[in-house]
Amino acid sequence: MTNYEIKCKNLALNPNNQTIIMGVLNVTPDSFSDGGRFLTPNSIELQTKRLIEQGAHIIDVGGESSRPFADPVPLDQELERVITAIKAIRAFSDIPISVDTTKAEVARQALQEGADIINDISGLRFDPQMTKLVASKGVPIVIMHMKGTPKDMQVDPYYEDVVSEIYDFFQERIAYCLQNGISKQQIILDPGIGFGKRFQDNLDILNGLETFLDLDVPILVGPSRKAFLGHITGQETPALRDNATCGAAVVAVFNGASIVRVHEPGCIKDAVKVAHALRTRKGEST
Numbered sequence: 001m002t003n004y005e006i007k008c009k010n011l012a013l014n015p016n017n018q019t020i021i022m023g024v025l026n027v028t029p030d031s032f033s034d035g036g037r038f039l040t041p042n043s044i045e046l047q048t049k050r051l052i053e054q055g056a057h058i059i060d061v062g063g064e065s066s067r068p069f070a071d072p073v074p075l076d077q078e079l080e081r082v083i084t085a086i087k088a089i090r091a092f093s094d095i096p097i098s099v100d101t102t103k104a105e106v107a108r109q110a111l112q113e114g115a116d117i118i119n120d121i122s123g124l125r126f127d128p129q130m131t132k133l134v135a136s137k138g139v140p141i142v143i144m145h146m147k148g149t150p151k152d153m154q155v156d157p158y159y160e161d162v163v164s165e166i167y168d169f170f171q172e173r174i175a176y177c178l179q180n181g182i183s184k185q186q187i188i189l190d191p192g193i194g195f196g197k198r199f200q201d202n203l204d205i206l207n208g209l210e211t212f213l214d215l216d217v218p219i220l221v222g223p224s225r226k227a228f229l230g231h232i233t234g235q236e237t238p239a240l241r242d243n244a245t246c247g248a249a250v251v252a253v254f255n256g257a258s259i260v261r262v263h264e265p266g267c268i269k270d271a272v273k274v275a276h277a278l279r280t281r282k283g284e285s286t
Contacts, residue, residue: 006140008096008116015218015258019272022261023056027081028065041088048089054266061085062100068154078106090114104129123173135181142188143173147196162201163208166191187217194226202228209255222261223248242267250275
């Protein structure tokens with residue numbers, strides 16, 4: 001990868017120098033592993049401080065659950081959740097904030113309140129105004145691959161070659177961005193572990209991450225507490241899959257991920273430093 005910085009208002013994060021850890025803050029009542037835990041300003045503040053202490057470089061705020069079979073949330077409800085969280089964080093910290101949303105109006109108001117990054121699981125496909133917003137604001141945008149919507153993505157997903165199909169999707173999305181005023185320096189790609197994927201697809205994605213490095217933009221991977229880890233370990237409770245998450249994060253970083261999105265940064269921060277050093281050394285010796 002060429003030298004690349006994720007430029008936020010207060011600092012620039014360089015994924016070539018370190019693995020960037022994105023800490024998950026779900027301000028929803030129904031997220032799959034921590035729904036209902038962080039709904040008040042006080043609980044949001046305490047959890048954000050905890051994520052920062054554990055090593056998070058970015059806080060990813062989500063006000064609409066994207067778990068399998070989740071129903072959409074009305075705009076006003078998502079706005080209330082997200083804006084409350086951003087205000088609570090900005091009252092004590094200038095850490096970069098990512099807003100996890102597919103709605104342009106939520107993203108617009110989140111940026112106005114102090115968010116720095118947009119994380120769109122639809123890959124700029126659900127709301128046509130999102131592309132215009134990202135282009136006009138010049139902010140980093142996470143473009144994720146997903147088949148269908150959260151409501152139906154796990155209804156019999158199928159791929160002939162999941163890595164090749166995601167690669168083609170990313171190529172199309174990059175071209176779309178460039179044609180619509182979004183620079184390549186704004187783009188972060190997420191192959192969408194668990195989003196319209198079968199068990200074996202998630203393993204193939206982790207094993208094949210190096211393929212996406214040819215696209216020359218940072219790769220974000222979010223394996224945290226996902227069902228495929230439960231399938232491997234036999235652990236049915238998502239919140240007890242953090243050790244398994246660590247294993248997946250290490251593989252992701254060694255195979256090329258620049259950013260990992262997790263619920264518990266403390267479980268992975270040292271492990272991904274090792275993986276990053278090994279990957280860097282591997283690159284120097286080839």
